[in-house]
Amino acid sequence: MENVIVVEQLSKSYGDLVAVKNLSLSVKPGSVFGLLGANGAGKSTTVECILGTKKPDGGSISILDLSPIHDRKTLFEKVGVQFQEAHYQESIQVGELCEVTASLYKNPTDYKNLLEQFGIADKLKAPVKELSGGQKQRLFIVLALIPNPEVVLLDELTTGLDARARRDVWQILNKLKGAGLSIFLTSHFMDEVEVLCDTICILKKGETVFYGTVSEAIKNSPYEKLEDAYLWYSDEEDNKHEDL
Amino acid sequence: MKTFNTMLKTEMKLSLRGMDMLIFAIFMPIIVLVVLGIIYGDRPAFEGASYTFLEQSFGAVVSIAISAGGVMGLPLVISDYRGKKILKRLKVTPAQPVIILLVQITIYGLYALTSLVLLYLIASVFYSFRMQGDILQFLLGWLLVLISMFSIGIMVGGLAKNIKIAGILASLLYFPMLIFSGATLPYEVMPSAMQKVADLLPLTQGIKLLKATSLGLPVENVLPSILVMLVIAGVCSFVSIRFFKWE
Known part of the structure; x- marks a missing residue:
């Protein structure tokens, strides 16, 4: 290609x-x-x-x-996508959002590894809305990478x-x-x-x-x-x- | 299936975290049932009736959870998820966005079913309630009322411009139906002029159907109610599918 x-x-x-x-x-x-x-x-x-x-x-x-x-x-x-603003449910937790996102794909990558790489593995149980700006953005990159995209x-x-x-x-x-x-x-x-x-x-x-x-x-x-x-x-x- | 199950598990957790459906769909019907039980005990519905007042009210009380989920829960969650662009986000994944709607319908269906089972148990154990009619007929009626009320909610949620408008419409539908259709305040104690107005509310017709099937009254008497439920389900489903706004 x-x-x-x-x-x-x-x-x-x-x-x-x-x-x-x-x-x-x-x-x-x-x-x-x-x-x-x-x-x-x-x-x-x-x-x-x-x-x-x-x-x-x-x-x-x-x-x-x-x-x-x-x-x-x-x-x-x-293809992984990250929109300008976050699209997530009000009270959803980091781990839940990752789990649901992974369930959308046939061969998702292990999101726990990604969270680890991006330094937010300790936030698994934290509500997404309580993350800092930088942590949120890192989470959204993780979400875009979950499908193992090209x-x-x-x-x-x-x-x-x-x-x-x-x-x-x-x-x-x-x-x-x-x-x-x-x-x-x-x-x-x-x-x-x-x-x-x-x-x-x-x-x-x-x-x-x-x-x-x-x-x-x-x-x-x-x-x-x-x-x-x-x-x-x-x-x-x-x-x-x-x-x- | 994996997507549906994971989403169902998560959305169920989110819904329980929100508490409102627990209050409106699970606790409230039980409170209404207990209050009716305290007031009427096992008195017959009227002089010489073969069933008790409480047995007569059972069909009405089980509709509370259906309408809470259908015309309050569903419109709010659908317009909220559209506003938060969760529906749109699903469009750029391999999943079908409609899956999240099916998940929500399942969740509110589960609330209604849980409410039905709890009310049946409480009424049977404490108020010597007996299902006089054919249980299968009653369940079919219950399902028809559920489909009809849910289709109203999906239509409202699917068409309302934003969550604020959806909230207003949901309140306009929910509270009058809750009070004036006989779901809480028994239809039989309303003055006849009020009953005539109540007859115009879709849920009133649904409750007539539920009462007739639970009491084992001839179904021919409630054919108009069945027709109303079918027409509402048909029209609202058609409008929802045709005009649903994903963003």
């Missing part, structure tokens, strides 16, 4: 509002792909179309050569985490990448993107304004830092001045 995720000419509108327009991207096996953009640039819509929870108006999508809509059952045995999609993984917790998450992701996992993530944080991503795509109002590696992104802009380059591509600086 040449690419684990292939999106071609994806378009999606809500009424008159164009959320994504003619987006194409591909993710190579064992690489980390970052989808960047301001709030409302179309990141979440793209992720939802890739996952098949939203139906694209046009274009084609495949993950591991399978269709997220027609081959849902086969595909999601091999690809994981992580939506705004580190939003709301403190600096230490973010560093911990990066370390974990780099380790996973080293083990051959392909990762698709969305993010607002350029430091994170610089550390993690092999390829990035910057969206602005649903359209691709940059596609390539981090160093190419910097080289093709008048700036030296990714954050400046990103703002230049996505015109966020101009908007800010207008707001003033």
Whole structure:
């Protein structure tokens, strides 16, 4: 397989509002792909179309050569997903959430091992809602890894985490990448993107304004830092001045 | 099956942790039964009746757990899980999202069944209750009322925009039915004008069916009630399946 995720000419509108327009991207096996953009640039819509929870108006999508809509059952045995916000029952405990998640898959990995690796094995009996931000995020990565996936999609993984917790998450992701996992993530944080991503795509109002590696992104802009380059591509600086 | 069993075990634990169904579906019917027992003892339902007042009320009291689960528990849990995007999350797994609905229906069915068994035991042991009618007929009637009430709850939960609206609708359905359909306050002691209004509530018809089958009265008398239950079950199931909102 040449690419684990292939999106071609994806378009999606809500009424008159164009959320994504003619987006194409591909993710190579064992690489980390970052989808960047301001709030409302179309990141979440793209992720939802890739996952098949939203139906694209046009274009084609495949993950591991399978269709997220027609081959849902086969595909999601091999794909781990972590949504932007957590989706769990009010009073559920860590161990219960892991157990139920594992029961959804044919060949799940041992979640106790994962909890151990991620340093939250002692929280097995703790209610999920009582975990700290960093612990929760680590738990959600564990949940995404329970199916023993070939690809994981992580939506705004580190939003709301403190600096230490973010560093911990990066370390974990780099380790996973080293083990051959392909990762698709969305993010607002350029430091994170610089550390993690092999390829990035910057969206602005649903359209691709940059596609390539981090160093190419910097080289093709008048700036030296990714954050400046990103703002230049996505015109966020101009908007800010207008707001003033 | 593995998914269903694991989910059932966990969701049952979560439900028991919440306590409200224990109170509304298990304790409350028992309290109503005991109060009726204290007031009416083993007096006949009316002069010359072949059954006691309590035997007459049994069909009504067993409907309390059905309606607590059906029109209160189910709509709330469905809209809550939709709001928390638990239903949506299941869409990106190999499992069918509908499985969590089946799990919830099973849980509320188990509450209703537990309530039925407990009420039967308590009524038999303490109030010399006897099932006068055919037990199989009674159980079929019970199942029909359960399906009909649950289908209302799934429809409300499936269509309500959010948990707040689901909560309001559930209260609007549950409390009037609990009080005015004869589930708690006996239908027979209501003034006839009130009975006419009560007849409009779906649960009133369900209770008529349960009473007729538990007392061994001719089923022909409650054919309209059976029809009402069937129509409600049919219409609500159709609407739920057709318009259910997963997110």
